[in-house]
Amino acid sequence: MHPALSIIVFTSLSGTGLGLGFWTALTAHAAPPLLIAIAGLLAAMLTSIGLVSSLLHLRHPSRAWRAFSQWRSSWLSREGILAPLCVISMVLLGPGAFTTAPLGSIPVVLVLLLAPAVILTTAMIYAQLRAVPAWRTWLTPVMFLLFGASSGLHVLMTATVWYHGDLHPIPLILGAGTDTAANREGPLLTAIIINTMAWGTMAAWWLRRDRIGTGQSTLATATRLASGHRITQLDPPHTEKNYLQTEMGYHIARKHALSLRWIALVLGFLVPTLAAGSLLILPTTMAPPVLTVLSVVHGTGIMVSRWLFFAEATHVQSLYYHSG
Numbered sequence: 001m002h003p004a005l006s007i008i009v010f011t012s013l014s015g016t017g018l019g020l021g022f023w024t025a026l027t028a029h030a031a032p033p034l035l036i037a038i039a040g041l042l043a044a045m046l047t048s049i050g051l052v053s054s055l056l057h058l059r060h061p062s063r064a065w066r067a068f069s070q071w072r073s074s075w076l077s078r079e080g081i082l083a084p085l086c087v088i089s090m091v092l093l094g095p096g097a098f099t100t101a102p103l104g105s106i107p108v109v110l111v112l113l114l115a116p117a118v119i120l121t122t123a124m125i126y127a128q129l130r131a132v133p134a135w136r137t138w139l140t141p142v143m144f145l146l147f148g149a150s151s152g153l154h155v156l157m158t159a160t161v162w163y164h165g166d167l168h169p170i171p172l173i174l175g176a177g178t179d180t181a182a183n184r185e186g187p188l189l190t191a192i193i194i195n196t197m198a199w200g201t202m203a204a205w206w207l208r209r210d211r212i213g214t215g216q217s218t219l220a221t222a223t224r225l226a227s228g229h230r231i232t233q234l235d236p237p238h239t240e241k242n243y244l245q246t247e248m249g250y251h252i253a254r255k256h257a258l259s260l261r262w263i264a265l266v267l268g269f270l271v272p273t274l275a276a277g278s279l280l281i282l283p284t285t286m287a288p289p290v291l292t293v294l295s296v297v298h299g300t301g302i303m304v305s306r307w308l309f310f311a312e313a314t315h316v317q318s319l320y321y322h323s324g
Contacts, residue, residue: 003311007054007310008306009049009303010051011050013046013049013050013053014047014118014119014122015144015151015302017043017044017045017047018043018047018119019115019119019149019152020039020046020152020153021043021047021093021152022112022115022152024039024043024093024111025109028096028108031097033097033098035164036093037097038094038159038163040091040097041090041091042155043152044088044090047087048087051083075124079122082114082117085114086110086114086117086118090107092106092107093111095107096108115148119144119145123141123143123145126313127140127141131315132315132316133314134208134314139201139204139205139208140205143202146197146201147198147305150195151298151302153187153194154195154272154294157187157188158288161291162288166287184279188277188279191272191276192272192276195268199265213314252311257308257311260304260307260308261305263301264304264308266301267297267298267300268297268302268304268305275293
């Protein structure tokens with residue numbers, strides 16, 4: 001599939017924003033209200049930028065409103081309905097954090113429910129497609145959810161150290177103590193574990209993609225002309241590339257795909273893991289710059305892997321064009 005930049009930005013930034021919103025809501029009862037307000041607004045901004053960028057991929061953005069009417073059958077429509085509700089709820093996390101009234105907990109509950117739901121609807125847009133075997137697996141939604149949780153937690157840790165100087169009060173949620181050492185162990189170890197799970201799922205997705213290619217479909221099974229025999233075309237169907245070949249027949253060389261996979265792993269997994277581990281022994285004053293770089297590098301790794309997610313997904317119609 002053609003890896004459109006707008007969709008890569010959408011799935012990456014919105015996933016980070018929704019993950020940030022989830023972790024912010026999870027720590028809202030213990031964190032300083034101002035930090036919750038800042039993190040909630042940042043989460044809403046990242047999610048909104050992602051949603052707006054997705055409109056750039058549409059040929060007629062003005063018709064996007066029509067998707068809202070198909071919520072019974074369309075994951076895209078469900079995403080379009082749930083995402084704005086989640087963004088509004090994330091904005092309201094700030095005012096809710098400044099009050100002890102029961103109404104203050106409503107945005108927290110909404111974000112905790114809506115953030116993973118929106119990520120799931122986004123993932124299911126791809127996971128439901130029978131025509132793209134690489135996407136049609138339970139690994140796709142799990143990968144989206146884990147990457148959202150991982151990138152969101154990294155951004156929240158970055159915002160927390162710049163605001164507070166250390167990772168308090170995130171550990172109150174993640175099981176650490178209140179002393180300085182444990183104050184960092186909880187969120188850092190949690191981030192390492194979630195990130196490891198995310199990239200483990202991504203590696204499993206890559207291995208599955210390499211194994212199945214275009215699935216079990218062949219020219220013989222598609223045409224039903226000679227089941228069990230090799231079918232070849234005498235002439236190409238077109239004299240030049242058409243829309244289907246441009247949008248759904250994108251091809252990336254195997255050696256380039258492997259190189260990009262290693263780049264994604266180094267940026268998204270190896271560097272963040274080493275950086276997070278180093279913060280367990282480095283002085284507290286090093287936490288803000290290290291976590292800032294860590295978040296940027298980690299996000300870059302996710303964007304590279306997301307580019308591959310689209311570039312390596314082969315539509316079965318490519319068989320018709322000798323590109324399966």
